[in-house]
Amino acid sequence: xxxxxSRRSIREYKDHPVSDEMVHTLLKAAMVAPSAGDERPWHFxxxxxxxVKAQIPGxxxxxxxxxxxxxxxxxxxxxxxxxxxxxxxxxxxxATENILIEAQQQGLxxxxxxxxxxxxxxxxxxxxxDIPEHVIPFALVLVGHPAExxxxxxxxxxxxxxxxxxxxxxxASSDELLAHQPGNGKAxxxxxxxxxxxxxxxxx
Amino acid sequence: xxxxxSRRSIREYKDHPVSDEMVHTLLKAAMVAPSAGDERPWHFxxxxxxxVKAQIPGxxxxxxxxxxxxxxxxxxxxxxxxxxxxxxxxxxxxATENILIEAQQQGLxxxxxxxxxxxxxxxxxxxxxDIPEHVIPFALVLVGHPAExxxxxxxxxxxxxxxxxxxxxxxASSDELLAHQPGNGKAxxxxxxxxxxxxxxxxx
Numbered sequence: 107x108x109x110x111x112s113r114r115s116i117r118e119y120k121d122h123p124v125s126d127e128m129v130h131t132l133l134k135a136a137m138v139a140p141s142a143g144d145e146r147p148w149h150f151x152x153x154x155x156x157x158v159k160a161q162i163p164g165x166x167x168x169x170x171x172x173x174x175x176x177x178x179x180x181x182x183x184x185x186x187x188x189x190x191x192x193x194x195x196x197x198x199x200x201a202t203e204n205i206l207i208e209a210q211q212q213g214l215x216x217x218x219x220x221x222x223x224x225x226x227x228x229x230x231x232x233x234x235x236d237i238p239e240h241v242i243p244f245a246l247v248l249v250g251h252p253a254e255x256x257x258x259x260x261x262x263x264x265x266x267x268x269x270x271x272x273x274x275x276x277x278a279s280s281d282e283l284l285a286h287q288p289g290n291g292k293a294x295x296x297x298x299x300x301x302x303x304x305x306x307x308x309x310x
Numbered sequence: 311x312x313x314x315x316s317r318r319s320i321r322e323y324k325d326h327p328v329s330d331e332m333v334h335t336l337l338k339a340a341m342v343a344p345s346a347g348d349e350r351p352w353h354f355x356x357x358x359x360x361x362v363k364a365q366i367p368g369x370x371x372x373x374x375x376x377x378x379x380x381x382x383x384x385x386x387x388x389x390x391x392x393x394x395x396x397x398x399x400x401x402x403x404x405a406t407e408n409i410l411i412e413a414q415q416q417g418l419x420x421x422x423x424x425x426x427x428x429x430x431x432x433x434x435x436x437x438x439x440d441i442p443e444h445v446i447p448f449a450l451v452l453v454g455h456p457a458e459x460x461x462x463x464x465x466x467x468x469x470x471x472x473x474x475x476x477x478x479x480x481x482a483s484s485d486e487l488l489a490h491q492p493g494n495g496k497a498x499x500x501x502x503x504x505x506x507x508x509x510x511x512x513x514x
Contacts, residue, residue: 199403
């Protein structure tokens, strides 16, 4: 089982608790994520209180199912923990994605609900959970034992792949590159340059 | 093998190519990442041209080993593809993390080198690869067959975990919460509220 390829967003959960050990494993996965200069600018709020969960749909319109999830994890960024200014968002996103993939690895189901940079959601979660001002609620992950089953998705899109330059087809030979022919599988965006001479030195 | 838990940043590579099929698998993993409203605001530049790779150390000070990597993937964000304003960074970070974990799953080694929001790096990669103005070079991932081996890391830090509120210890009983005692394993940050009455309803 490849947990990256098989992961899907799971929004329906069995009425069955997620053990503390499982939650610990998910948090361990989150914290092993890479971060800029290993700065680890994150905090996590584990939400398993029925009354707290009940308030989530009122502050996040894509979270009507939050009360049905045995546990929710609020990933937060702490600007004071940054060594590299401006990197906390991607660090926290890597940690969040690790939670999702680890959930899949453990047979759990999870979904990522965006919080930051929607200011209303940020403020509402901060108020709900007494989060200090320098800490930014970033994303909410609902976790449970899956009550829906989805086949792996294939979202591969060749038009998003470029090789050694924006207008260079993956399959283009050096001759094609030098001849600067369109119609080799990539449309040529207006206003960009083509035909870089170093393409002739392609290794593969 | 748990590819989330075992993944490490690999900066030394064997002199052995990464097959096109492997690169395709990594890109497929990247594009199966979740994104805000499934907006998929990403592009990928596969860099395997020796002359292009040779220019990377000059534009990214943490990439002296780029010429030794058989392939580098530049993950880019396209602001024009966003449905939800401001989410492209976290979407691209999830895609980037998927590449790293899938590389581990496939027995490859990879490292994430931050590009955005360091403006000098963004501009230098844009120029090097003819990337249009509305597309933002986000992160560079070097990939190869690992020539260094690292044990799994454990970066779990209990002080970053909060339960149902910022100042609530994971192990606190309802009585402790109502009594509002410090010294239960969490320091109390100045200026935040404590003793939320709904904590008494903890499920676990």
